[in-house]
Amino acid sequence: MKISHRIAASRPLATTAMHGRVEAFRNEGMGIIDFSIAISHFPPPAPVLDAVTAAVQEERTMPYTGVAGALDVRRSLCTKLQRENGIDAKAGEIIVTNGAKQALYEALYAMTDPGDSVLIFKPHWPAYVTTCQLLGLTPVLVDLPDQVTPATLGACPRADLVIINNPHNPTGKVYTKQELEAIRDWVEANGSQVIVDESYEHLSFGPAHTSFATLCDWRALGVVTIFSASQSYAMMGWRLGFALAPLEIAEAMQTLQGPITAAASHLAQVATVAAFDCGPQQHMIDEYRERRDTVLRHVREVPWIEMKCPDSGPYLWGDVRALTHDTEAFAEALLAEEGVAIMPGDALGVPGFIRIGYICDDTWTLMEGVRRLVAFGDRMAARR
Known part of the structure:
Protein backbone atom coordinates (compact mmCIF):
# COMPACT_ATOMS: atom_id res chain seq x y z
CA MET A 1 0.00 0.00 0.00
CA ILE A 39 -18.37 26.58 19.20
CA SER A 40 -21.05 29.10 20.09
CA HIS A 41 -23.80 28.18 22.51
CA PHE A 42 -26.18 30.38 20.49
CA PRO A 43 -28.46 28.95 17.78
CA PRO A 44 -28.17 30.31 14.23
CA PRO A 45 -30.28 33.41 13.52
CA ALA A 46 -33.98 32.68 13.03
CA PRO A 47 -34.04 34.06 9.45
CA VAL A 48 -31.46 31.44 8.47
CA LEU A 49 -33.55 28.59 9.88
CA ASP A 50 -36.68 30.01 8.24
CA ALA A 51 -34.99 30.35 4.85
CA VAL A 52 -33.62 26.80 4.90
CA THR A 53 -36.96 25.38 6.08
CA ALA A 54 -38.77 27.18 3.29
CA ALA A 55 -36.27 25.90 0.71
CA VAL A 56 -36.77 22.31 1.87
CA GLN A 57 -40.55 22.60 1.87
CA GLU A 58 -40.98 24.53 -1.38
CA GLU A 59 -38.46 22.90 -3.68
CA ARG A 60 -38.88 19.29 -4.77
CA THR A 61 -35.20 18.94 -5.53
CA MET A 62 -32.11 20.68 -4.34
CA PRO A 63 -30.51 21.70 -7.64
CA TYR A 64 -26.86 21.72 -8.62
CA THR A 65 -25.72 25.28 -9.16
CA GLY A 66 -22.73 26.70 -10.95
CA VAL A 67 -19.49 25.77 -9.21
CA ALA A 68 -18.96 29.31 -7.90
CA GLY A 69 -22.50 29.45 -6.53
CA ALA A 70 -25.91 30.39 -7.86
CA LEU A 71 -25.94 33.76 -9.62
CA ASP A 72 -28.58 35.23 -7.29
CA VAL A 73 -26.54 34.12 -4.29
CA ARG A 74 -23.38 35.79 -5.58
CA ARG A 75 -25.29 38.94 -6.43
CA SER A 76 -26.66 39.03 -2.89
CA LEU A 77 -23.12 38.69 -1.52
CA CYS A 78 -22.02 41.59 -3.73
CA THR A 79 -24.74 43.66 -2.08
CA LYS A 80 -23.43 42.62 1.35
CA LEU A 81 -19.90 43.67 0.38
CA GLN A 82 -21.11 47.09 -0.75
CA ARG A 83 -23.39 47.62 2.25
CA GLU A 84 -21.11 46.41 5.03
CA ASN A 85 -17.58 46.56 3.67
CA GLY A 86 -17.65 49.37 1.15
CA ILE A 87 -16.37 47.09 -1.61
CA ASP A 88 -17.72 47.20 -5.17
CA ALA A 89 -17.67 43.71 -6.63
CA LYS A 90 -19.17 41.75 -9.49
CA ALA A 91 -20.81 38.33 -9.24
CA GLY A 92 -18.01 36.75 -11.29
CA GLU A 93 -15.53 37.81 -8.59
CA ILE A 94 -17.36 35.83 -5.89
CA ILE A 95 -16.95 32.11 -5.17
CA VAL A 96 -19.07 30.38 -2.51
CA THR A 97 -17.14 27.71 -0.61
CA ASN A 98 -17.60 25.05 2.03
CA GLY A 99 -16.26 27.26 4.80
CA ALA A 100 -13.21 29.52 5.02
CA LYS A 101 -10.75 26.60 4.90
CA GLN A 102 -11.78 25.66 1.37
CA ALA A 103 -11.49 29.27 0.26
CA LEU A 104 -8.00 29.47 1.79
CA TYR A 105 -6.83 26.25 0.14
CA GLU A 106 -8.16 27.23 -3.26
CA ALA A 107 -6.75 30.74 -3.09
CA LEU A 108 -3.29 29.52 -2.11
CA TYR A 109 -3.42 26.84 -4.80
CA ALA A 110 -4.47 29.35 -7.47
CA MET A 111 -2.04 32.12 -6.51
CA THR A 112 1.22 30.23 -5.91
CA ASP A 113 3.54 27.53 -7.18
CA PRO A 114 5.46 24.99 -5.07
CA GLY A 115 8.44 26.65 -3.45
CA ASP A 116 6.84 30.11 -3.26
CA SER A 117 7.11 31.90 0.08
CA VAL A 118 4.12 32.91 2.20
CA LEU A 119 4.54 35.40 5.04
CA ILE A 120 2.37 34.60 8.06
CA PHE A 121 2.23 36.56 11.29
CA LYS A 122 2.38 34.46 14.45
CA PRO A 123 0.56 33.47 16.51
CA HIS A 124 -1.50 32.21 13.62
CA TRP A 125 -4.52 30.12 12.77
CA PRO A 126 -2.94 26.68 12.29
CA ALA A 127 -4.60 26.12 8.90
CA TYR A 128 -2.43 28.80 7.30
CA VAL A 129 0.80 26.90 7.87
CA THR A 130 -0.64 23.43 7.36
CA THR A 131 -2.20 24.37 4.02
CA CYS A 132 1.06 25.94 2.84
CA GLN A 133 2.91 22.75 3.71
CA LEU A 134 0.39 20.59 1.87
CA LEU A 135 0.90 22.70 -1.25
CA GLY A 136 4.68 22.64 -1.08
CA LEU A 137 4.95 26.31 -0.16
CA THR A 138 7.45 27.87 2.26
CA PRO A 139 5.80 29.49 5.30
CA VAL A 140 7.77 32.47 6.60
CA LEU A 141 6.71 33.10 10.20
CA VAL A 142 7.11 36.58 11.68
CA ASP A 143 6.05 37.80 15.12
CA LEU A 144 2.91 39.93 15.02
CA PRO A 145 3.85 43.31 16.52
CA ASP A 146 1.57 45.18 18.88
CA GLN A 147 1.47 47.90 16.25
CA VAL A 148 2.21 47.37 12.57
CA THR A 149 4.35 50.21 11.20
CA PRO A 150 6.50 50.78 8.13
CA ALA A 151 9.50 50.07 10.37
CA THR A 152 8.20 46.70 11.63
CA LEU A 153 7.25 45.70 8.11
CA GLY A 154 10.61 46.83 6.79
CA ALA A 155 12.25 44.25 9.06
CA CYS A 156 10.18 41.43 7.50
CA PRO A 157 11.55 39.35 4.64
CA ARG A 158 9.94 39.70 1.25
CA ALA A 159 7.45 36.98 0.36
CA ASP A 160 5.50 36.05 -2.75
CA LEU A 161 2.25 36.18 -0.82
CA VAL A 162 1.19 37.62 2.54
CA ILE A 163 -1.68 36.37 4.72
CA ILE A 164 -3.45 38.91 6.92
CA ASN A 165 -6.01 37.81 9.52
CA ASN A 166 -8.21 40.74 10.55
CA PRO A 167 -9.68 40.54 13.16
CA HIS A 168 -6.91 38.27 14.35
CA ASN A 169 -7.16 34.74 15.71
CA PRO A 170 -6.06 34.17 18.45
CA THR A 171 -4.99 37.56 19.88
CA GLY A 172 -8.18 39.46 19.06
CA LYS A 173 -6.24 42.29 17.43
CA VAL A 174 -8.25 44.51 15.08
CA TYR A 175 -5.96 46.22 12.60
CA THR A 176 -6.33 49.99 12.37
CA LYS A 177 -6.75 51.72 9.04
CA GLN A 178 -3.24 53.13 9.40
CA GLU A 179 -1.77 49.66 9.93
CA LEU A 180 -3.56 48.31 6.88
CA GLU A 181 -2.34 51.25 4.81
CA ALA A 182 1.22 50.47 5.91
CA ILE A 183 0.74 46.84 4.84
CA ARG A 184 -0.71 48.00 1.51
CA ASP A 185 2.29 50.21 0.79
CA TRP A 186 4.69 47.44 1.80
CA VAL A 187 3.15 44.70 -0.36
CA GLU A 188 2.86 47.07 -3.31
CA ALA A 189 6.56 47.90 -3.00
CA ASN A 190 7.45 44.20 -2.76
CA GLY A 191 5.13 42.95 -5.49
CA SER A 192 3.44 40.52 -3.09
CA GLN A 193 -0.09 39.21 -3.48
CA VAL A 194 -2.36 39.11 -0.42
CA ILE A 195 -4.95 36.85 1.17
CA VAL A 196 -7.01 38.63 3.81
CA ASP A 197 -9.04 36.47 6.18
CA GLU A 198 -11.91 38.56 7.54
CA SER A 199 -13.89 35.67 9.02
CA TYR A 200 -14.37 37.51 12.34
CA GLU A 201 -15.42 40.82 10.80
CA HIS A 202 -18.59 41.01 12.94
CA LEU A 203 -17.02 40.00 16.26
CA SER A 204 -15.39 43.27 17.28
CA PHE A 205 -16.05 44.58 20.78
CA GLY A 206 -15.44 48.19 19.82
CA PRO A 207 -12.71 48.98 17.30
CA ALA A 208 -13.99 49.51 13.77
CA HIS A 209 -13.15 46.78 11.26
CA THR A 210 -11.79 47.99 7.94
CA SER A 211 -11.67 45.71 4.92
CA PHE A 212 -8.22 45.78 3.33
CA ALA A 213 -9.73 45.79 -0.16
CA THR A 214 -11.21 49.27 0.43
CA LEU A 215 -7.72 50.74 0.78
CA CYS A 216 -6.18 49.53 -2.49
CA ASP A 217 -6.84 48.51 -6.05
CA TRP A 218 -7.48 44.92 -4.98
CA ARG A 219 -7.91 43.67 -8.52
CA ALA A 220 -4.55 45.00 -9.71
CA LEU A 221 -2.69 44.08 -6.52
CA GLY A 222 -4.05 40.54 -6.41
CA VAL A 223 -6.01 40.52 -3.16
CA VAL A 224 -8.33 37.69 -2.13
CA THR A 225 -10.62 38.37 0.82
CA ILE A 226 -12.20 35.47 2.71
CA PHE A 227 -15.46 35.67 4.65
CA SER A 228 -17.17 33.09 6.88
CA ALA A 229 -20.53 32.74 8.56
CA SER A 230 -19.25 30.27 11.16
CA GLN A 231 -18.43 32.48 14.16
CA SER A 232 -20.38 35.64 13.34
CA TYR A 233 -23.66 33.72 13.02
CA ALA A 234 -23.08 30.69 15.31
CA MET A 235 -23.03 28.35 12.31
CA MET A 236 -19.75 26.48 12.78
CA GLY A 237 -20.96 23.12 11.49
CA TRP A 238 -22.82 24.57 8.51
CA ARG A 239 -19.53 25.20 6.62
CA LEU A 240 -20.47 28.49 4.98
CA GLY A 241 -17.94 30.84 3.45
CA PHE A 242 -17.10 32.79 0.34
CA ALA A 243 -14.18 34.58 -1.24
CA LEU A 244 -13.85 37.81 -3.18
CA ALA A 245 -11.08 37.64 -5.77
CA PRO A 246 -9.98 39.28 -9.02
CA LEU A 247 -11.73 37.57 -11.90
CA GLU A 248 -8.70 35.56 -13.06
CA ILE A 249 -8.11 34.19 -9.56
CA ALA A 250 -11.81 33.51 -8.95
CA GLU A 251 -11.97 31.52 -12.18
CA ALA A 252 -8.83 29.58 -11.21
CA MET A 253 -10.39 28.78 -7.83
CA GLN A 254 -13.49 27.49 -9.63
CA THR A 255 -11.33 25.24 -11.78
CA LEU A 256 -9.98 23.67 -8.60
CA GLN A 257 -13.30 23.51 -6.75
CA GLY A 258 -15.10 21.81 -9.63
CA PRO A 259 -13.48 18.37 -9.30
CA ILE A 260 -13.25 18.56 -5.50
CA THR A 261 -16.77 19.42 -4.36
CA ALA A 262 -18.40 21.27 -7.27
CA ALA A 263 -20.70 23.91 -5.83
CA ALA A 264 -21.47 24.24 -2.15
CA SER A 265 -24.79 22.58 -1.38
CA HIS A 266 -27.91 24.42 -2.46
CA LEU A 267 -29.17 24.60 1.13
CA ALA A 268 -25.82 25.97 2.31
CA GLN A 269 -26.08 28.71 -0.32
CA VAL A 270 -29.60 29.59 0.84
CA ALA A 271 -28.29 29.75 4.42
CA THR A 272 -25.30 31.87 3.35
CA VAL A 273 -27.51 34.56 1.86
CA ALA A 274 -29.84 34.57 4.87
CA ALA A 275 -26.94 34.75 7.32
CA PHE A 276 -25.09 37.64 5.71
CA ASP A 277 -28.39 39.50 5.25
CA CYS A 278 -28.79 39.45 9.06
CA GLY A 279 -25.84 41.77 9.73
CA PRO A 280 -23.96 41.81 13.04
CA GLN A 281 -25.61 39.87 15.86
CA GLN A 282 -25.32 42.40 18.66
CA HIS A 283 -26.84 40.13 21.31
CA MET A 284 -24.07 37.61 20.68
CA ILE A 285 -21.35 40.24 20.83
CA ASP A 286 -22.75 41.64 24.09
CA GLU A 287 -22.76 38.24 25.79
CA TYR A 288 -19.32 37.34 24.47
CA ARG A 289 -18.01 40.61 25.92
CA GLU A 290 -19.55 39.78 29.29
CA ARG A 291 -18.03 36.29 29.26
CA ARG A 292 -14.65 37.68 28.22
CA ASP A 293 -14.66 40.19 31.07
CA THR A 294 -15.80 37.58 33.61
CA VAL A 295 -12.93 35.24 32.76
CA LEU A 296 -10.40 38.07 32.75
CA ARG A 297 -11.53 39.19 36.21
CA HIS A 298 -11.15 35.64 37.47
Whole structure:
Protein backbone atom coordinates (compact mmCIF):
# COMPACT_ATOMS: atom_id res chain seq x y z
CA MET A 1 0.00 0.00 0.00
CA LYS A 2 1.36 3.39 -0.97
CA ILE A 3 0.81 6.64 0.90
CA SER A 4 2.04 9.74 -0.91
CA HIS A 5 5.14 11.46 0.42
CA ARG A 6 3.34 14.79 0.60
CA ILE A 7 0.59 13.54 2.93
CA ALA A 8 2.85 11.20 4.90
CA ALA A 9 5.00 14.21 5.78
CA SER A 10 1.97 16.20 6.97
CA ARG A 11 0.34 16.28 10.38
CA PRO A 12 -3.40 16.62 11.06
CA LEU A 13 -4.51 20.19 11.73
CA ALA A 14 -3.91 20.76 15.45
CA THR A 15 -7.25 22.39 16.18
CA THR A 16 -9.37 19.72 14.55
CA ALA A 17 -7.19 16.95 15.97
CA MET A 18 -7.72 18.18 19.53
CA HIS A 19 -11.45 18.62 18.96
CA GLY A 20 -11.59 15.08 17.60
CA ARG A 21 -9.93 13.75 20.74
CA VAL A 22 -12.43 15.62 22.90
CA GLU A 23 -15.33 14.16 20.91
CA ALA A 24 -13.87 10.67 21.31
CA PHE A 25 -13.57 11.13 25.09
CA ARG A 26 -17.13 12.38 25.29
CA ASN A 27 -18.35 9.40 23.29
CA GLU A 28 -16.79 7.26 26.00
CA GLY A 29 -18.80 9.10 28.64
CA MET A 30 -16.06 11.40 29.91
CA GLY A 31 -17.21 14.90 30.88
CA ILE A 32 -14.65 17.03 29.03
CA ILE A 33 -14.88 20.83 29.04
CA ASP A 34 -13.66 21.90 25.62
CA PHE A 35 -11.86 25.24 25.37
CA SER A 36 -9.75 24.07 22.42
CA ILE A 37 -12.14 25.42 19.81
CA ALA A 38 -14.90 28.03 19.70
CA ILE A 39 -18.37 26.58 19.20
CA SER A 40 -21.05 29.10 20.09
CA HIS A 41 -23.80 28.18 22.51
CA PHE A 42 -26.18 30.38 20.49
CA PRO A 43 -28.46 28.95 17.78
CA PRO A 44 -28.17 30.31 14.23
CA PRO A 45 -30.28 33.41 13.52
CA ALA A 46 -33.98 32.68 13.03
CA PRO A 47 -34.04 34.06 9.45
CA VAL A 48 -31.46 31.44 8.47
CA LEU A 49 -33.55 28.59 9.88
CA ASP A 50 -36.68 30.01 8.24
CA ALA A 51 -34.99 30.35 4.85
CA VAL A 52 -33.62 26.80 4.90
CA THR A 53 -36.96 25.38 6.08
CA ALA A 54 -38.77 27.18 3.29
CA ALA A 55 -36.27 25.90 0.71
CA VAL A 56 -36.77 22.31 1.87
CA GLN A 57 -40.55 22.60 1.87
CA GLU A 58 -40.98 24.53 -1.38
CA GLU A 59 -38.46 22.90 -3.68
CA ARG A 60 -38.88 19.29 -4.77
CA THR A 61 -35.20 18.94 -5.53
CA MET A 62 -32.11 20.68 -4.34
CA PRO A 63 -30.51 21.70 -7.64
CA TYR A 64 -26.86 21.72 -8.62
CA THR A 65 -25.72 25.28 -9.16
CA GLY A 66 -22.73 26.70 -10.95
CA VAL A 67 -19.49 25.77 -9.21
CA ALA A 68 -18.96 29.31 -7.90
CA GLY A 69 -22.50 29.45 -6.53
CA ALA A 70 -25.91 30.39 -7.86
CA LEU A 71 -25.94 33.76 -9.62
CA ASP A 72 -28.58 35.23 -7.29
CA VAL A 73 -26.54 34.12 -4.29
CA ARG A 74 -23.38 35.79 -5.58
CA ARG A 75 -25.29 38.94 -6.43
CA SER A 76 -26.66 39.03 -2.89
CA LEU A 77 -23.12 38.69 -1.52
CA CYS A 78 -22.02 41.59 -3.73
CA THR A 79 -24.74 43.66 -2.08
CA LYS A 80 -23.43 42.62 1.35
CA LEU A 81 -19.90 43.67 0.38
CA GLN A 82 -21.11 47.09 -0.75
CA ARG A 83 -23.39 47.62 2.25
CA GLU A 84 -21.11 46.41 5.03
CA ASN A 85 -17.58 46.56 3.67
CA GLY A 86 -17.65 49.37 1.15
CA ILE A 87 -16.37 47.09 -1.61
CA ASP A 88 -17.72 47.20 -5.17
CA ALA A 89 -17.67 43.71 -6.63
CA LYS A 90 -19.17 41.75 -9.49
CA ALA A 91 -20.81 38.33 -9.24
CA GLY A 92 -18.01 36.75 -11.29
CA GLU A 93 -15.53 37.81 -8.59
CA ILE A 94 -17.36 35.83 -5.89
CA ILE A 95 -16.95 32.11 -5.17
CA VAL A 96 -19.07 30.38 -2.51
CA THR A 97 -17.14 27.71 -0.61
CA ASN A 98 -17.60 25.05 2.03
CA GLY A 99 -16.26 27.26 4.80
CA ALA A 100 -13.21 29.52 5.02
CA LYS A 101 -10.75 26.60 4.90
CA GLN A 102 -11.78 25.66 1.37
CA ALA A 103 -11.49 29.27 0.26
CA LEU A 104 -8.00 29.47 1.79
CA TYR A 105 -6.83 26.25 0.14
CA GLU A 106 -8.16 27.23 -3.26
CA ALA A 107 -6.75 30.74 -3.09
CA LEU A 108 -3.29 29.52 -2.11
CA TYR A 109 -3.42 26.84 -4.80
CA ALA A 110 -4.47 29.35 -7.47
CA MET A 111 -2.04 32.12 -6.51
CA THR A 112 1.22 30.23 -5.91
CA ASP A 113 3.54 27.53 -7.18
CA PRO A 114 5.46 24.99 -5.07
CA GLY A 115 8.44 26.65 -3.45
CA ASP A 116 6.84 30.11 -3.26
CA SER A 117 7.11 31.90 0.08
CA VAL A 118 4.12 32.91 2.20
CA LEU A 119 4.54 35.40 5.04
CA ILE A 120 2.37 34.60 8.06
CA PHE A 121 2.23 36.56 11.29
CA LYS A 122 2.38 34.46 14.45
CA PRO A 123 0.56 33.47 16.51
CA HIS A 124 -1.50 32.21 13.62
CA TRP A 125 -4.52 30.12 12.77
CA PRO A 126 -2.94 26.68 12.29
CA ALA A 127 -4.60 26.12 8.90
CA TYR A 128 -2.43 28.80 7.30
CA VAL A 129 0.80 26.90 7.87
CA THR A 130 -0.64 23.43 7.36
CA THR A 131 -2.20 24.37 4.02
CA CYS A 132 1.06 25.94 2.84
CA GLN A 133 2.91 22.75 3.71
CA LEU A 134 0.39 20.59 1.87
CA LEU A 135 0.90 22.70 -1.25
CA GLY A 136 4.68 22.64 -1.08
CA LEU A 137 4.95 26.31 -0.16
CA THR A 138 7.45 27.87 2.26
CA PRO A 139 5.80 29.49 5.30
CA VAL A 140 7.77 32.47 6.60
CA LEU A 141 6.71 33.10 10.20
CA VAL A 142 7.11 36.58 11.68
CA ASP A 143 6.05 37.80 15.12
CA LEU A 144 2.91 39.93 15.02
CA PRO A 145 3.85 43.31 16.52
CA ASP A 146 1.57 45.18 18.88
CA GLN A 147 1.47 47.90 16.25
CA VAL A 148 2.21 47.37 12.57
CA THR A 149 4.35 50.21 11.20
CA PRO A 150 6.50 50.78 8.13
CA ALA A 151 9.50 50.07 10.37
CA THR A 152 8.20 46.70 11.63
CA LEU A 153 7.25 45.70 8.11
CA GLY A 154 10.61 46.83 6.79
CA ALA A 155 12.25 44.25 9.06
CA CYS A 156 10.18 41.43 7.50
CA PRO A 157 11.55 39.35 4.64
CA ARG A 158 9.94 39.70 1.25
CA ALA A 159 7.45 36.98 0.36
CA ASP A 160 5.50 36.05 -2.75
CA LEU A 161 2.25 36.18 -0.82
CA VAL A 162 1.19 37.62 2.54
CA ILE A 163 -1.68 36.37 4.72
CA ILE A 164 -3.45 38.91 6.92
CA ASN A 165 -6.01 37.81 9.52
CA ASN A 166 -8.21 40.74 10.55
CA PRO A 167 -9.68 40.54 13.16
CA HIS A 168 -6.91 38.27 14.35
CA ASN A 169 -7.16 34.74 15.71
CA PRO A 170 -6.06 34.17 18.45
CA THR A 171 -4.99 37.56 19.88
CA GLY A 172 -8.18 39.46 19.06
CA LYS A 173 -6.24 42.29 17.43
CA VAL A 174 -8.25 44.51 15.08
CA TYR A 175 -5.96 46.22 12.60
CA THR A 176 -6.33 49.99 12.37
CA LYS A 177 -6.75 51.72 9.04
CA GLN A 178 -3.24 53.13 9.40
CA GLU A 179 -1.77 49.66 9.93
CA LEU A 180 -3.56 48.31 6.88
CA GLU A 181 -2.34 51.25 4.81
CA ALA A 182 1.22 50.47 5.91
CA ILE A 183 0.74 46.84 4.84
CA ARG A 184 -0.71 48.00 1.51
CA ASP A 185 2.29 50.21 0.79
CA TRP A 186 4.69 47.44 1.80
CA VAL A 187 3.15 44.70 -0.36
CA GLU A 188 2.86 47.07 -3.31
CA ALA A 189 6.56 47.90 -3.00
CA ASN A 190 7.45 44.20 -2.76
CA GLY A 191 5.13 42.95 -5.49
CA SER A 192 3.44 40.52 -3.09
CA GLN A 193 -0.09 39.21 -3.48
CA VAL A 194 -2.36 39.11 -0.42
CA ILE A 195 -4.95 36.85 1.17
CA VAL A 196 -7.01 38.63 3.81
CA ASP A 197 -9.04 36.47 6.18
CA GLU A 198 -11.91 38.56 7.54
CA SER A 199 -13.89 35.67 9.02
CA TYR A 200 -14.37 37.51 12.34
CA GLU A 201 -15.42 40.82 10.80
CA HIS A 202 -18.59 41.01 12.94
CA LEU A 203 -17.02 40.00 16.26
CA SER A 204 -15.39 43.27 17.28
CA PHE A 205 -16.05 44.58 20.78
CA GLY A 206 -15.44 48.19 19.82
CA PRO A 207 -12.71 48.98 17.30
CA ALA A 208 -13.99 49.51 13.77
CA HIS A 209 -13.15 46.78 11.26
CA THR A 210 -11.79 47.99 7.94
CA SER A 211 -11.67 45.71 4.92
CA PHE A 212 -8.22 45.78 3.33
CA ALA A 213 -9.73 45.79 -0.16
CA THR A 214 -11.21 49.27 0.43
CA LEU A 215 -7.72 50.74 0.78
CA CYS A 216 -6.18 49.53 -2.49
CA ASP A 217 -6.84 48.51 -6.05
CA TRP A 218 -7.48 44.92 -4.98
CA ARG A 219 -7.91 43.67 -8.52
CA ALA A 220 -4.55 45.00 -9.71
CA LEU A 221 -2.69 44.08 -6.52
CA GLY A 222 -4.05 40.54 -6.41
CA VAL A 223 -6.01 40.52 -3.16
CA VAL A 224 -8.33 37.69 -2.13
CA THR A 225 -10.62 38.37 0.82
CA ILE A 226 -12.20 35.47 2.71
CA PHE A 227 -15.46 35.67 4.65
CA SER A 228 -17.17 33.09 6.88
CA ALA A 229 -20.53 32.74 8.56
CA SER A 230 -19.25 30.27 11.16
CA GLN A 231 -18.43 32.48 14.16
CA SER A 232 -20.38 35.64 13.34
CA TYR A 233 -23.66 33.72 13.02
CA ALA A 234 -23.08 30.69 15.31
CA MET A 235 -23.03 28.35 12.31
CA MET A 236 -19.75 26.48 12.78
CA GLY A 237 -20.96 23.12 11.49
CA TRP A 238 -22.82 24.57 8.51
CA ARG A 239 -19.53 25.20 6.62
CA LEU A 240 -20.47 28.49 4.98
CA GLY A 241 -17.94 30.84 3.45
CA PHE A 242 -17.10 32.79 0.34
CA ALA A 243 -14.18 34.58 -1.24
CA LEU A 244 -13.85 37.81 -3.18
CA ALA A 245 -11.08 37.64 -5.77
CA PRO A 246 -9.98 39.28 -9.02
CA LEU A 247 -11.73 37.57 -11.90
CA GLU A 248 -8.70 35.56 -13.06
CA ILE A 249 -8.11 34.19 -9.56
CA ALA A 250 -11.81 33.51 -8.95
CA GLU A 251 -11.97 31.52 -12.18
CA ALA A 252 -8.83 29.58 -11.21
CA MET A 253 -10.39 28.78 -7.83
CA GLN A 254 -13.49 27.49 -9.63
CA THR A 255 -11.33 25.24 -11.78
CA LEU A 256 -9.98 23.67 -8.60
CA GLN A 257 -13.30 23.51 -6.75
CA GLY A 258 -15.10 21.81 -9.63
CA PRO A 259 -13.48 18.37 -9.30
CA ILE A 260 -13.25 18.56 -5.50
CA THR A 261 -16.77 19.42 -4.36
CA ALA A 262 -18.40 21.27 -7.27
CA ALA A 263 -20.70 23.91 -5.83
CA ALA A 264 -21.47 24.24 -2.15
CA SER A 265 -24.79 22.58 -1.38
CA HIS A 266 -27.91 24.42 -2.46
CA LEU A 267 -29.17 24.60 1.13
CA ALA A 268 -25.82 25.97 2.31
CA GLN A 269 -26.08 28.71 -0.32
CA VAL A 270 -29.60 29.59 0.84
CA ALA A 271 -28.29 29.75 4.42
CA THR A 272 -25.30 31.87 3.35
CA VAL A 273 -27.51 34.56 1.86
CA ALA A 274 -29.84 34.57 4.87
CA ALA A 275 -26.94 34.75 7.32
CA PHE A 276 -25.09 37.64 5.71
CA ASP A 277 -28.39 39.50 5.25
CA CYS A 278 -28.79 39.45 9.06
CA GLY A 279 -25.84 41.77 9.73
CA PRO A 280 -23.96 41.81 13.04
CA GLN A 281 -25.61 39.87 15.86
CA GLN A 282 -25.32 42.40 18.66
CA HIS A 283 -26.84 40.13 21.31
CA MET A 284 -24.07 37.61 20.68
CA ILE A 285 -21.35 40.24 20.83
CA ASP A 286 -22.75 41.64 24.09
CA GLU A 287 -22.76 38.24 25.79
CA TYR A 288 -19.32 37.34 24.47
CA ARG A 289 -18.01 40.61 25.92
CA GLU A 290 -19.55 39.78 29.29
CA ARG A 291 -18.03 36.29 29.26
CA ARG A 292 -14.65 37.68 28.22
CA ASP A 293 -14.66 40.19 31.07
CA THR A 294 -15.80 37.58 33.61
CA VAL A 295 -12.93 35.24 32.76
CA LEU A 296 -10.40 38.07 32.75
CA ARG A 297 -11.53 39.19 36.21
CA HIS A 298 -11.15 35.64 37.47
CA VAL A 299 -7.57 35.23 36.27
CA ARG A 300 -6.38 38.78 36.91
CA GLU A 301 -4.63 37.89 40.18
CA VAL A 302 -3.30 34.50 39.04
CA PRO A 303 0.49 34.99 39.08
CA TRP A 304 1.44 32.47 36.41
CA ILE A 305 -0.84 33.67 33.58
CA GLU A 306 -1.20 36.98 31.81
CA MET A 307 -4.15 37.64 29.52
CA LYS A 308 -4.62 40.85 27.60
CA CYS A 309 -8.16 41.95 26.87
CA PRO A 310 -8.91 41.08 23.21
CA ASP A 311 -10.67 43.60 21.01
CA SER A 312 -12.51 40.89 19.10
CA GLY A 313 -13.14 37.23 18.60
CA PRO A 314 -14.11 34.10 20.51
CA TYR A 315 -10.70 33.40 22.06
CA LEU A 316 -8.52 34.45 24.97
CA TRP A 317 -4.75 34.29 24.47
CA GLY A 318 -2.85 33.57 27.68
CA ASP A 319 0.86 33.95 28.39
CA VAL A 320 1.94 31.13 30.74
CA ARG A 321 5.70 31.44 30.26
CA ALA A 322 6.06 32.22 33.96
CA LEU A 323 4.97 28.61 34.49
CA THR A 324 6.18 26.74 31.38
CA HIS A 325 7.22 27.13 27.77
CA ASP A 326 6.11 23.58 26.96
CA THR A 327 2.42 24.23 26.45
CA GLU A 328 1.91 20.98 24.55
CA ALA A 329 2.79 19.06 27.73
CA PHE A 330 0.73 21.56 29.75
CA ALA A 331 -2.32 20.92 27.56
CA GLU A 332 -1.93 17.13 27.71
CA ALA A 333 -1.63 17.11 31.50
CA LEU A 334 -4.57 19.50 31.92
CA LEU A 335 -6.75 17.25 29.76
CA ALA A 336 -5.70 14.12 31.67
CA GLU A 337 -5.94 15.55 35.20
CA GLU A 338 -8.79 18.04 34.95
CA GLY A 339 -10.75 17.06 31.84
CA VAL A 340 -10.23 20.50 30.27
CA ALA A 341 -9.06 20.86 26.67
CA ILE A 342 -7.17 23.95 25.51
CA MET A 343 -5.08 24.72 22.44
CA PRO A 344 -1.34 24.97 23.15
CA GLY A 345 0.42 27.96 21.65
CA ASP A 346 2.93 25.62 20.02
CA ALA A 347 0.23 24.74 17.47
CA LEU A 348 -0.21 28.43 16.68
CA GLY A 349 3.50 29.15 16.32
CA VAL A 350 4.22 30.51 19.81
CA PRO A 351 5.15 28.12 22.66
CA GLY A 352 4.50 29.39 26.16
CA PHE A 353 0.97 30.59 25.40
CA ILE A 354 -2.46 28.95 25.49
CA ARG A 355 -5.67 29.68 23.60
CA ILE A 356 -9.03 29.39 25.31
CA GLY A 357 -12.33 29.35 23.44
CA TYR A 358 -14.75 30.92 25.91
CA ILE A 359 -18.06 30.97 24.01
CA CYS A 360 -19.06 27.31 24.38
CA ASP A 361 -21.61 25.82 26.78
CA ASP A 362 -23.33 27.66 29.63
CA THR A 363 -21.67 30.19 31.92
CA TRP A 364 -21.39 27.73 34.81
CA THR A 365 -19.48 25.26 32.63
CA LEU A 366 -17.25 28.05 31.37
CA MET A 367 -16.30 29.13 34.87
CA GLU A 368 -15.91 25.55 36.09
CA GLY A 369 -13.41 25.00 33.30
CA VAL A 370 -11.54 28.17 34.27
CA ARG A 371 -11.53 27.05 37.92
CA ARG A 372 -10.03 23.70 36.93
CA LEU A 373 -7.45 25.40 34.73
CA VAL A 374 -6.34 27.71 37.56
CA ALA A 375 -6.25 24.86 40.08
CA PHE A 376 -4.09 22.79 37.72
CA GLY A 377 -1.70 25.67 37.14
CA ASP A 378 -1.47 26.42 40.85
CA ARG A 379 -0.53 22.81 41.55
CA MET A 380 2.08 22.93 38.83
CA ALA A 381 3.52 26.16 40.22
CA ALA A 382 3.64 24.70 43.74
CA ARG A 383 5.65 21.71 42.50
CA ARG A 384 8.32 23.90 40.94
